[in-house]
Amino acid sequence: xxxxxxxxxxxxxxxxxxxxxxxxxxxxxxxxxxxxxxxxxxxxxxxxxxxxxxxxxxxxxxxxxxxxxxxxxxxxxxxxxxxxxxxxxxxxxxxxxxxxxxxxxxxxxxxxxxxxxxxxxxxxxxxxxxxxxxxxxxxxxxxxxxxxxxxxxxxxxxxxxxxxxxxxxxxxxxxxxxxxxxxxxxxxxxxxxxxxxxxxxxxxx
Amino acid sequence: xxxxxxxxxxxxxxxxxxxxxxxxxxxxxxxxxxxxxxxxxxxxxxxxxxxxxxxxxxxxxxxxxxxxxxxxxxxxxxxxxxxxxxxxxxxxxxxxxxxxxxxxxxxxxxxxxxxxxxxxxxxxxxxxxxxxxxxxxxxxxxxxxxxxxxxxxxxxxxxxxxxxxxxxxxxxxxxxxxxxxxxxxxxxxxxxxxxxxxxxxxxxx
Numbered sequence: 363x364x365x366x367x368x369x370x371x372x373x374x375x376x377x378x379x380x381x382x383x384x385x386x387x388x389x390x391x392x393x394x395x396x397x398x399x400x401x402x403x404x405x406x407x408x409x410x411x412x413x414x415x416x417x418x419x420x421x422x423x424x425x426x427x428x429x430x431x432x433x434x435x436x437x438x439x440x441x442x443x444x445x446x447x448x449x450x451x452x453x454x455x456x457x458x459x460x461x462x463x464x465x466x467x468x469x470x471x472x473x474x475x476x477x478x479x480x481x482x483x484x485x486x487x488x489x490x491x492x493x494x495x496x497x498x499x500x501x502x503x504x505x506x507x508x509x510x511x512x513x514x515x516x517x518x519x520x521x522x523x524x525x526x527x528x529x530x531x532x533x534x535x536x537x538x539x540x541x542x543x544x545x546x547x548x549x550x551x552x553x554x555x556x557x558x559x560x561x562x563x564x565x566x567x
Numbered sequence: 568x569x570x571x572x573x574x575x576x577x578x579x580x581x582x583x584x585x586x587x588x589x590x591x592x593x594x595x596x597x598x599x600x601x602x603x604x605x606x607x608x609x610x611x612x613x614x615x616x617x618x619x620x621x622x623x624x625x626x627x628x629x630x631x632x633x634x635x636x637x638x639x640x641x642x643x644x645x646x647x648x649x650x651x652x653x654x655x656x657x658x659x660x661x662x663x664x665x666x667x668x669x670x671x672x673x674x675x676x677x678x679x680x681x682x683x684x685x686x687x688x689x690x691x692x693x694x695x696x697x698x699x700x701x702x703x704x705x706x707x708x709x710x711x712x713x714x715x716x717x718x719x720x721x722x723x724x725x726x727x728x729x730x731x732x733x734x735x736x737x738x739x740x741x742x743x744x745x746x747x748x749x750x751x752x753x754x755x756x757x758x759x760x761x762x763x764x765x766x767x768x769x770x771x772x
Contacts, residue, residue: 411706422654429664433657436641449627452638459634462664467672487692501616 364388367405368414369395370563373427376526377415378563380431382556383522384438392567428462428523435519443519453513457505457520464501466527468494473530495531499541506543510550517554525551569593572610573619574600575768578632581731582620583768585636587761588727589643597772633667633728640724648724658718662710662725669706671732673699678735700736704746711748715755722759730756 366381368374369392381388393399393414400412409416409425417424417433424430432455435444445451468491475483475491502524505512512520528548531538538545551557571586573579574597586593598604598619605617614621614630622629622638629635637660640649650656673696680688680696707729710717717725733753736743743750756762 410709411702419653419657422657424657424661426661426664426668428668429657429660432637432660432664436656437653448624448642451641452624452627452629452634455634455637455641456629456631459631459637459667462667463631463633463671466668484691486689497616504615 365391365418367391367393367408367416367418369393369567370560371396371567372414373526374415375560375564376427376522377417377430377434378560379522379556380434380443380519382559383443383517383554384434384441386434386438390563394567427526428458431519431523432458442517443522445514445518447514450514450518454518454520457512458523460498460501461520461524461527464494464498465524466530468492468498469527469530472534472536476534495536499538499544503541503543506547511547517551521547521551570596570623572596572598572613572621572623574598574772575765576601576772577619578731579620580765580769581632581727582622582635582639583765584727584761585639585648585724587764588648588722588759589639589646591639591643595768599772632731633663636724636728637663647722648727650719650723652719655719655723659723659725662717663728665703665706666725666729666732669699669703670729671735673697673703674732674735677739677741681739700741704743704749708746708748711752716752722756726752726756 364381364386366374366377366388368377370378370390372395378390393405395412395414399405400409400414405416406412408418408423413425415425415427415430417430419433419437424433435441438444444454471491472488472495475488502512509515511517512524525548528544532548569586569591571579571582571593573582575583575595577600583595598610600617600619604610605614605619611617613623613628618630620630620632620635622635624638624642629638640646643649649659676696677693677700680693707717714720716722717729730753733749737753743753
């Protein structure tokens with residue numbers, strides 16, 4: 363039995379979404395960092411830095427939400443999330459790493475800075491982040507073209523990994539008007555039944 | 568025939584290292600961003616943002632150095648870089664994502680800031696980066712334990728992906744004295760024949 367540890371109100375949500383998309387049987391144990399539950403000795407033996415989420419897959423322990431998602435996708439292959447076709451599989455990896463390196467550092471920085479009182483925000487840092495964000499959004503917008511999803515016209519782990527950092531932008535009221543394909547794609551992803559089930563878990567967390 | 572595009576004096580080096588470790592037959596085309604060669608129309612048709620490196624694997628085009636490394640490792644599996652064992656494979660993914668998300672954004676920021684005149688450096692940003700860097704180094708130091716390499720005691724794609732961002736620290740004279748296992752591991756990786764061949768390419772680039 364798979365066990366996923368971490369509160370749905372964290373990056374744990376993206377792994378919950380993967381598990382729901384794959385229809386895997388799993389147990390979710392809500393370790394909530396906001397209540398210090400990630401500093402508990404039992405949890406620290408799984409995740410020495412207290413980082414969530416953690417996946418227990420039999421004797422295999424995996425940390426890092428994007429790594430867990432790739433692990434689950436590879437482990438369940440062939441499946442809908444990871445294309446069997448080598449070209450599409452490579453693209454799914456490429457866009458997962460794009461999300462991790464070109465988008466998330468900047469959108470997460472924006473999220474944490476915008477949570478501070480305005481006069482404590484790092485203005486120079488926010489301007490630098492915005493340049494990177496616009497470049498990354500342009501890249502995705504162009505790549506989406508007329509397709510419904512990022513890779514091969516169907517929903518894959520690439521979409522799933524890319525949604526999270528773009529939702530950080532939504533949460534900080536970032537104006538996405540200039541990227542209409544991204545807005546339509548995001549709405550499409552957020553309409554998925556598996557996504558909605560995770561949204562309910564987030565609301566309850 | 569595999570073709571790798573990008574100058575060895577860039578993140579292209581980590582893919583060259585992977586190709587050398589795997590003993591793959593490949594052609595290296597030096598696209599040098601410092602000479603604007605990545606703005607050439609032919610190259611932009613492969614990499615619309617001008618980003619290097621790009622791998623051409625038959626009809627498959629892959630961008631993002633870490634994605635290319637994972638693609639090559641998966642594509643050549645079973646091989647020495649990607650363990651067949653599910654637990655070790657998961658750990659190799661985890662540490663590759665650790666390098667991409669916990670280490671590289673901060674060490675790369677340090678590298679770019681330290682290249683500026685001292686009075687133009689973002690001091691608040693550098694202090695924030697340093698906190699993240701120390702946390703990430705502690706995490707790797709503890710995980711190395713008595714092992715020669717990060718995963719399962721032998722060299723894998725996890726080591727290869729982790730070396731790059733730590734070399735950024737070396738290039739900015741970051742004091743690594745407090746992390747003796749990392750220093751020994753880094754020296755061990757840098758002694759590898761495949762690494763030394765890439766070092767020669769970097770020197771010539």
